[in-house]
Amino acid sequence: MKFINATIYGFGKWVDYSIDFTDELAIIYGENESGKSTIQRFILFMFFGLPPKQRAYYQPKQSGKMGGRLTVYDAEIGRYTIERQDAVSNGAAICYTEDGEEHDQTWLQERLSGMTLQTYQSIFSFSAIDLGLIKEMKQEDLSDILLSIGLTGSNTIHKLEKKLDSRMLELFRPTGKNPPINKQMEALDNRLDSLRSFQENEDTYRDKKIAINRLIEQVDQLQFSLQEEKAIQNRIEKQQQALPILNEYHQYTSSLASYPVELVFPEEGIERLEKLKEGLLPLQSQLSVLQDSESQYKLKLQYLKQERSEDACKEAEEILKEKESGLDSYKALNNSEAAMNKIEAQLEAEINRLNLGMSRKELEYITFPFHVEKKWLELKNNANQINAEKQQLELEEKQLKQERNYLLNQLQTLEEERLSEEQLQEYNRTINDFKENDLLQRLHSDANRKQQEWQRTKKKKTKSMNNLLVICVGLAFLAMMTAVFTDRVLFMYIMVAFLLFGSLQWGFRKYTMKEMERMMVGAEYSKAGGHQSEREKADAEHQLAAHYNNLREIETIEGKMKDNEINRLKLADAKQSLEDKKSRIHSLIANEYEIYPFLKQVEITYWPDLYHSLKHLLNLLKDYQQEEEKRSQLSSNLTEFESVVDSFFTKNNWEMNANYSFKNKLEILESFVGNELEIAGQINQYLGLLNDNYKKQQETKQKAKTYEKEIGILFQIADVETEDAYYKKAKQCNEKAEIEYLIKRTINQLQMIFTKQEWKQYVESNVDAPKLEVEYNETKKKIKHIEHEIDVSREELAAIQASIALMESSQSYSDSLYHFEMEKELLNKLAKEWSILKIAKELLVDTKRDYRDKYLPKVIEKTSIFFQELTGNTYCRVYAPNEDKPFQVELESGIRFSIDELSQGTIDQLYVALRLATSLILSEDHRLPFIIDDAFVHFDSVRTKRMMRILESIATEQQVIVFTCKTEVVESSKASTMIPLSNI
Numbered sequence: 001m002k003f004i005n006a007t008i009y010g011f012g013k014w015v016d017y018s019i020d021f022t023d024e025l026a027i028i029y030g031e032n033e034s035g036k037s038t039i040q041r042f043i044l045f046m047f048f049g050l051p052p053k054q055r056a057y058y059q060p061k062q063s064g065k066m067g068g069r070l071t072v073y074d075a076e077i078g079r080y081t082i083e084r085q086d087a088v089s090n091g092a093a094i095c096y097t098e099d100g101e102e103h104d105q106t107w108l109q110e111r112l113s114g115m116t117l118q119t120y121q122s123i124f125s126f127s128a129i130d131l132g133l134i135k136e137m138k139q140e141d142l143s144d145i146l147l148s149i150g151l152t153g154s155n156t157i158h159k160l161e162k163k164l165d166s167r168m169l170e171l172f173r174p175t176g177k178n179p180p181i182n183k184q185m186e187a188l189d190n191r192l193d194s195l196r197s198f199q200e201n202e203d204t205y206r207d208k209k210i211a212i213n214r215l216i217e218q219v220d221q222l223q224f225s226l227q228e229e230k231a232i233q234n235r236i237e238k239q240q241q242a243l244p245i246l247n248e249y250h251q252y253t254s255s256l257a258s259y260p261v262e263l264v265f266p267e268e269g270i271e272r273l274e275k276l277k278e279g280l281l282p283l284q285s286q287l288s289v290l291q292d293s294e295s296q297y298k299l300k301l302q303y304l305k306q307e308r309s310e311d312a313c314k315e316a317e318e319i320l321k322e323k324e325s326g327l328d329s330y331k332a333l334n335n336s337e338a339a340m341n342k343i344e345a346q347l348e349a350e351i352n353r354l355n356l357g358m359s360r361k362e363l364e365y366i367t368f369p370f371h372v373e374k375k376w377l378e379l380k381n382n383a384n385q386i387n388a389e390k391q392q393l394e395l396e397e398k399q400l401k402q403e404r405n406y407l408l409n410q411l412q413t414l415e416e417e418r419l420s421e422e423q424l425q426e427y428n429r430t431i432n433d434f435k436e437n438d439l440l441q442r443l444h445s446d447a448n449r450k451q452q453e454w455q456r457t458k459k460k461k462t463k464s465m466n467n468l469l470v471i472c473v474g475l476a477f478l479a480m481m482t483a484v485f486t487d488r489v490l491f492m493y494i495m496v497a498f499l500l501f502g503s504l505q506w507g508f509r510k511y512t513m514k515e516m517e518r519m520m521v522g523a524e525y526s527k528a529g530g531h532q533s534e535r536e537k538a539d540a541e542h543q544l545a546a547h548y549n550n551l552r553e554i555e556t557i558e559g560k561m562k563d564n565e566i567n568r569l570k571l572a573d574a575k576q577s578l579e580d581k582k583s584r585i586h587s588l589i590a591n592e593y594e595i596y597p598f599l600k601q602v603e604i605t606y607w608p609d610l611y612h613s614l615k616h617l618l619n620l621l622k623d624y625q626q627e628e629e630k631r632s633q634l635s636s637n638l639t640e641f642e643s644v645v646d647s648f649f650t651k652n653n654w655e656m657n658a659n660y661s662f663k664n665k666l667e668i669l670e671s672f673v674g675n676e677l678e679i680a681g682q683i684n685q686y687l688g689l690l691n692d693n694y695k696k697q698q699e700t701k702q703k704a705k706t707y708e709k710e711i712g713i714l715f716q717i718a719d720v721e722t723e724d725a726y727y728k729k730a731k732q733c734n735e736k737a738e739i740e741y742l743i744k745r746t747i748n749q750l751q752m753i754f755t756k757q758e759w760k761q762y763v764e765s766n767v768d769a770p771k772l773e774v775e776y777n778e779t780k781k782k783i784k785h786i787e788h789e790i791d792v793s794r795e796e797l798a799a800i801q802a803s804i805a806l807m808e809s810s811q812s813y814s815d816s817l818y819h820f821e822m823e824k825e826l827l828n829k830l831a832k833e834w835s836i837l838k839i840a841k842e843l844l845v846d847t848k849r850d851y852r853d854k855y856l857p858k859v860i861e862k863t864s865i866f867f868q869e870l871t872g873n874t875y876c877r878v879y880a881p882n883e884d885k886p887f888q889v890e891l892e893s894g895i896r897f898s899i900d901e902l903s904q905g906t907i908d909q910l911y912v913a914l915r916l917a918t919s920l921i922l923s924e925d926h927r928l929p930f931i932i933d934d935a936f937v938h939f940d941s942v943r944t945k946r947m948m949r950i951l952e953s954i955a956t957e958q959q960v961i962v963f964t965c966k967t968e969v970v971e972s973s974k975a976s977t978m979i980p981l982s983n984i
Contacts (some may be wrong), residue, residue: 001928002959003043004071004079010060011045011068012038021929023977025955027962029970030981036963039981040125040933043961046070046082048117049093049105055086067091074111082108112928120928126915127933164841171834181834184827191823208804215797219790226786233779240772242753249746256739265733266717273714273726280707287700294693301686304679312652313676316669319648323666326641329634336631343624350617354610356598363617373615376607379592382585383604389578397571404564411557418554419547427540434537458513465509472502645669856880862917863910870909870946878910908938912947920954929959934966941968948973 003021008014013035019028030036041058046068050058059066067085074080080097088094095103095111172181266272351358358366419427476498483491593600602610645665720726857880864878867889879888879896888896889910899907912935919930936947944966951960952973962969970978 001075002073003929003961004073006039006043006046006068006070008039008042008068009085010063010065011042012058012060014038014042015060015063015065019979021959021961025952025960025962025973026977026979027964027970027973028979028981029964029967032965034965034981036965036981037933040931040963042068043070043931044117044120046084046093047108047112047115047120049084049091052090055091059086077111115928124919124928125931125933126912127935161841164837168834168837168841171830171837181827181830184823184830188823188827191819208800211800212797212804215793215800219793219797222786222790222793226783226790229779229783229786233776233783236772236776236779238753240769240776242750243769243772245746245749245753249743249750252739252743252746256736256743259732259736259739263729263733263736264717264719265729266714269714269718269733270727270730273711273723276707276711276714280704280711283700283704283707287697287704290693290697290700294690294697297686297690297693301683301690304683304686309676313673315648316673316676319645320666320669320673322641322644323670326638326666327663329638329641333631333634333638336627336634340624340627340631343620343627347617347620347624350613350620354613354617356601358598363621366614366618368611368615368618373608373611376592376611379585379588380604380608382581386578386582386585389574393571393574393578396567400564400568400571404561407557407561407564411554411561414550414554414557417546417550419543424544424547427544430540431537431544434534454516458517461509461513465506469502469506472498472505476502858921859914859917862920863913866913866916866950867910869950870913870943871906872942872946875906878913909943912936916950916954920958929961930954931961931963933963936964936966936969941972944968945972 002024003026005021006019008017008019010016019039028036028039038058045055045058047070055066065085066087067083069081069083071079071081078098080095080103083094083096084091093105093108095108097103170179172179351363476495479491479495479498483489483495589604599607599610648669649665715721715726718726718729720729860878860880864876867878868876873892875889876892877890879885879890881887885898887899887910889902889906890896899910902910916930932951936944939947948969951962954960964970
């Protein structure tokens with residue numbers, strides 16, 4: 001498994017942030033209190049969740065959202081995203097796979113193979129806090145702790161084992177007196193001795209006890225017999241109570257037998273029949289009304305057909321179809337004459353407005369080619385453009401002259417402000433003198449500091465060489481004394497060697513210190529002759545900066561002068577080009593004057609407007625000619641239509657008054673056609689009513705058939721043919737149902753008194769009242785006799801118990817017996833607790849042994865590789881503990897050391913190697929990313945580089961995420977990606 005990226009909606013100080021974990025080795029760098037541990041906790045929250053109180057602790061202060069998303073890659077199913085939000089499903093996980101499926105927290109647990117938060121932190125995570133706990137452990141416990149870490153990744157097993165041993169020793173020690181079990185055993189022995197002194201009369205006491213047991217058993221038997229007789233008495237009383245109910249039951253069953261066994265009748269038959277009759281009656285009435293309406297519609301229809309003139313109506317309709325056309329022609333004729341008058345007036349007005357000296361006849365001979373408008377517009381635009389360009393060139397010429405004068409004035413001013421060569425040299429000399437003095441002062445300060453350091457070093461070296469000389473003289477003296485006493489020449493040589501070594505090293509060191517002192521004294525720096533102040537140096541720098549700035553401005557102005565001269569030359573060329581264009585335009589205008597002489601009276605600026613006005617006049621003239629042709633055609637069409645209308649009036653012998661106009665005749669035709677159409681509409685209306693009436697009759701008959709069919713089905717179910725027989729059978733069914741209800745109620749009353757089997761038995765046996773009374777009296781006598789025997793047995797039992805009470809009246813015996821039982825119960829309780837702890841310890845040892853046999857060899861092998869690299873090949877192998885030997889490490893030379901013989905730094909390295917090895921071995925089943933939180937904060941640069949090399953190699957098989965505040969960790973790894981928290 002591999003982390004891809006994380007998005008934090010809100011968690012602690014982080015709100016709306018994203019982190020990319022794409023690389024196999026990711027280093028998250030940040031200072032203390034920058035939020036590294038919060039991000040690590042967020043990752044664990046995404047996997048395993050948090051309880052409500054802890055989620056409230058990480059609730060952001062600046063946001064209402066708490067939660068986020070973590071995208072991971074799983075080799076089996078690919079990429080999926082885990083999302084948790086505090087406000088959604090109480091922080092439960094929702095997983096989204098690439099195929100769009102959504103899964104719950106149970107699915108996530110299956111993907112993690114049941115991994116819990118504690119297991120993950122034990123195997124796949126550790127920090128500097130874990131190293132701190134190792135440092136606080138006792139030397140004798142270190143080997144067991146490291147073994148526990150090698151097995152599971154944490155010291156939890158060691159802690160649990162120690163806790164079990166401690167609790168077992170607190171409860172019981174084989175040779176102790178203070179543990180609770182030891183004390184309880186001693187107290188129980190004392191109580192037993194006290195009881196034995198009170199059992200001298202044991203035989204008599206035992207006989208009385210046997211008699212009591214016998215009497216108690218006898219009383220119990222009598223009590224049982226008494227209960228049986230009372231049960232019989234109670235049963236007889238119930239039978240007497242239920243006797244009237246049984247009689248009613250027999251009466252109801254005999255009445256039910258008079259009815260047929262199977263009496264078939266529809267469910268709610270009466271109500272259903274009444275409802276069907278209510279629906280059928282309105283349908284029958286409606287059908288009668290519809291038949292009467294049908295007769296009236298047929299009579300009215302016959303009368304309307306006799307009143308209609310269908311042929312004349314059709315001919316009139318054909319004429320009226322041309323009515324709109326005729327009226328339009330009449331109206332168009334009037335409009336055409338009005339339009340001609342209007343156009344003629346517009347022509348005269350427009351000719352007078354233009355005042356070009358042209359008549360209407362002359363206007364008819366004017367023609368404009370298609371390109372005239374564009375040509376006149378181009379001439380106008382060119383003329384306007386020439387004038388505009390002329391004004392623009394004059395303005396530019398004026399601006400160039402002003403710019404040239406301004407640049408000449410600026411150049412003269414800057415030339416006057418330039419520094420001379422002597423002033424430049426003076427200011428440069430001032431700056432150089434200041435820098436030289438400053439450098440000499442710093443060198444002198446550094447020499448003084450080194451002189452002081454040398455004095456301190458000199459004292460140490462003098463003390464060291466004197467001490468070594470004294471030691472050599474002392475050793476020489478010892479060798480001389482040994483030679484004197486042993487009479488061996490070898491020790492004399494040793495004495496001379498010590499003296500020579502001591503003298504030579506003292507003389508050599510003395511000489512080197514004098515040389516060093518001479519060199520230190522010679523390294524003195526003389527001060528420069530001149531002294532310049534900071535203010536003078538700043539003033540000189542300011543003057544030089546101003547001088548160089550003036551030089552740059554002079555160069556800029558000279559460049560602008562050149563640009564100005566170039567622009568003036570370009571302006572002269574533009575003037576010449578403008579004159580050429582002006583002459584070409586005048587030639588084109590002269591050509592237009594020859595073609596259209598009237599243009600001489602109009603300025604060229606108005607030529608396009610004049611073209612549109614003349615074009616408008618020509619269009620008006622053309623419109624006048626078209627209206628004249630249209631009027632002639634409309635007059636001919638209108639005369640032809642009037643002749644058709646007059647022919648219709650003559651054919652049908654209609655009165656045709658000489659005063660009727662064309663419109664009056666058309667109105668008479670419209671009135672005739674309207675009356676005929678109204679009659680046709682009434683005929684169609686009555687035909688539609690007849691059709692609707694027929695459909696309604698059919699629908700009503702169909703609905704009535706449905707009701708009649710339902711009534712027939714009811715009669716068929718009831719097996720009757722008439723309505724009276726149907727009601728009679730309904731009454732019979734109701735009577736039978738009431739009797740069945742009474743029987744059922746009687747049975748319920750009996751079941752409240754007896755069981756189902758008992759009341760059926762009593763119903764069949766036909767019990768009578770006198771017989772029950774006799775049985776009740778006999779049972780009452782038996783009960784009275786048994787109660788008398790119980791009283792006699794109880795009196796005898798009381799006498800024997802009083803005798804025993806006298807024997808046990810001694811308070812000491814009762815107390816001893818009570819306390820003995822109490823002490824015995826307490827001992828059993830403590831022994832049970834000690835047994836549970838013992839079994840737990842044995843199970844833990846067995847589990848530990850099995851786990852060690854399975855995983856520890858692989859873990860130790862990996863640990864040896866990591867430990868060898870961390871210690872720079874100082875140690876080559878790590879050995880796991882066995883029954884008589886603790887953890888051991890081996891040097892290259894073969895020498896072995898136990899844990900308590902190693903330095904704290906080496907123990908830290910061994911711990912880290914064990915944690916990494918455990919993670920690698922146990923991750924073969926899970927392959928979860930490994931998280932390290934500032935675990936190398938106490939490592940030097942060499943150890944840090946070695947550690948990062950190991951992590952880089954681990955990262956090829958398992959993703960590693962390192963949280964750190966040390967830049968050395970980031971710099972020591974070249975294959976990792978650094979994620980600075982400040983940029984997240």
